[in-house]
Amino acid sequence: xxxxxxxxxxxxxxxxxxxxxxxxxxxxxxxxxxxxxxxxxxxxxxxxxxxxxxxxxxxxxxxxxxxxxxxxxxxxxxxxxxxxxxxxxxxxxxxxxxxxxxxxxxxxxxxxxxxxxxxxxxxxxxxxxxx
Amino acid sequence: xxxxxxxxxxxxxxxxxxxxxxxxxxxxxxxxxxxxxxxxxxxxxxxxxxxxxxxxxxxxxxxxxxxxxxxxxxxxxxxxxxxxxxxxxxxxxxxxxxxxxxxxxxxxxxxxxxxxxxxxxxxxxxxxxxx
DNA sequence: GACTCATACATGTAGTTTACACTTATATGC
DNA sequence: GCATATAAGTGTAAACTACATGTATGAGTC
Numbered sequence: 001x002x003x004x005x006x007x008x009x010x011x012x013x014x015x016x017x018x019x020x021x022x023x024x025x026x027x028x029x030x031x032x033x034x035x036x037x038x039x040x041x042x043x044x045x046x047x048x049x050x051x052x053x054x055x056x057x058x059x060x061x062x063x064x065x066x067x068x069x070x071x072x073x074x075x076x077x078x079x080x081x082x083x084x085x086x087x088x089x090x091x092x093x094x095x096x097x098x099x100x101x102x103x104x105x106x107x108x109x110x111x112x113x114x115x116x117x118x119x120x121x122x123x124x125x126x127x128x129x130x131x
Numbered sequence: 132x133x134x135x136x137x138x139x140x141x142x143x144x145x146x147x148x149x150x151x152x153x154x155x156x157x158x159x160x161x162x163x164x165x166x167x168x169x170x171x172x173x174x175x176x177x178x179x180x181x182x183x184x185x186x187x188x189x190x191x192x193x194x195x196x197x198x199x200x201x202x203x204x205x206x207x208x209x210x211x212x213x214x215x216x217x218x219x220x221x222x223x224x225x226x227x228x229x230x231x232x233x234x235x236x237x238x239x240x241x242x243x244x245x246x247x248x249x250x251x252x253x254x255x256x257x258x259x260x261x262x
Numbered sequence: 263g264a265c266t267c268a269t270a271c272a273t274g275t276a277g278t279t280t281a282c283a284c285t286t287a288t289a290t291g292c
Numbered sequence: 293g294c295a296t297a298t299a300a301g302t303g304t305a306a307a308c309t310a311c312a313t314g315t316a317t318g319a320g321t322c
Contacts, residue, residue, distance in 0.1 A: 014147060014233060014236075016145060016147075017236065017237070017240060020240065021240065024240070024243060024244060032299080032300095033299075033300070034298065034299050034300075035299095044236060049280075049281060049282075050299095050300085050301085051280095051281085051282080051283085051284090051300095051301070051302075051303090052279085052280065052281080054299090054300060054301055054302095055301085055302090057300095058301090075288085075289055075290080075298095076288060076289055076290090076297080076298050076299070077286095077287055077288045077289075077298060077299045077300070078287090078288080078299075078300085079298090079299065079300085080299085080300070096241070096244055099237060099240065099241075100241075102145060102237070103234070103237055103238075105145075105148065105175065106148075106230060106233070106234055106237070109148060109151065109152065109155075109230065110227070110230070110231075110234075112155060113155060113227055146309095163270075163271095164270075164271070165269065165270050165271075166270095178310095180309070180310055180311075181270095181271085181272090182271095182272070182273075182274090182309095182310085182311080182312085182313090183308085183309065183310075185270090185271060185272060185273095186272085186273090188271095189272090206269095206317085206318060206319080207268080207269050207270070207317060207318055207319085208269060208270045208271070208315095208316060208317040208318075209270075209271085209316090209317080210269090210270065210271090211270085211271070
């Protein structure tokens with residue numbers, strides 16, 4: 001617990017956004033894992049562990065959020081082409097709702113943060129001291 | 132990986148907000164662990180594991196973000212009174228900056244989400260198709 | 263004064279997750 | 293043949309989490 005450096009998101013944007021982003025990218029067009037990883041890297045998920053990434057994709061498939069088929073049409077090793085399922089689409093929508101709520105929570109944090117910052121600067125300014 | 136239900140934050144607001152909230156609460160006035168836990172509960176962190184909570188507090192102390200002293204003045208078992216350190220204050224500020232960036236990423240997600248939703252609805256409307 | 267209850271802090275640990283290293287396989291260029 | 297890039301995957305020690313349990317103090321009560 002409690003990390004050495006603050007690492008909330010950026011440069012590795014909070015992993016709770018990883019799944020929704022994956023589903024979002026697949027919503028558009030079927031993509032294979034390797035490329036998906038690179039797209040995610042471009043978005044801002046700095047370093048995603050390859051091993052865990054593929055494991056996660058298989059898990060998402062197991063849970064029916066995505067489905068896959070082998071694509072041997074192009075050169076190089078066979079690609080597993082992932083697509084978003086109907087279940088995944090619904091999941092994404094639910095997730096988006098939750099993220100929206102999370103946005104509100106973040107907003108609330110910053111309101112408190114500024115308020116406390118004022119307090120920090122002016123501890124004896126007792127506006128709102130209702131006791 | 133990949134959770135059974137979408138559970139981003141609410142009702143147990145994403146644990147990545149736990150540490151900043153703790154520091155935020157301590158910024159105001161020294162508080163002891165037990166009360167801190169209840170304050171966090173009131174904020175929206177539904178169920179925090181007590182064991183892990185205390186372990187985390189000791190960890191935060193080890194990393195010099197907070198410091199503690201025993202308070203035996205009041206009745207009942209001795210309380211460990213936590214205060215925010217200068218290091219903790221700086222950490223909180225850094226964390227807040229990161230959270231702000233995270234907010235931007237979230238915003239970006241929703242922009243992409245709506246855009247993709249349009250695509251999903253009108254796949255052959257090729258505005259912005261620059262290839 | 264033994265018993266129960268609430269407060270306060272802490273440890274033990276099974277089960278899961280993560281980070282990091284490693285493996286397999288195909289095609290291309292030299 | 294051999295290095296390199298692509299593509300997907302396995303193995304596993306260390307870290308983290310959830311849940312159960314332990315220790316201790318004081319207050320009320322019968």
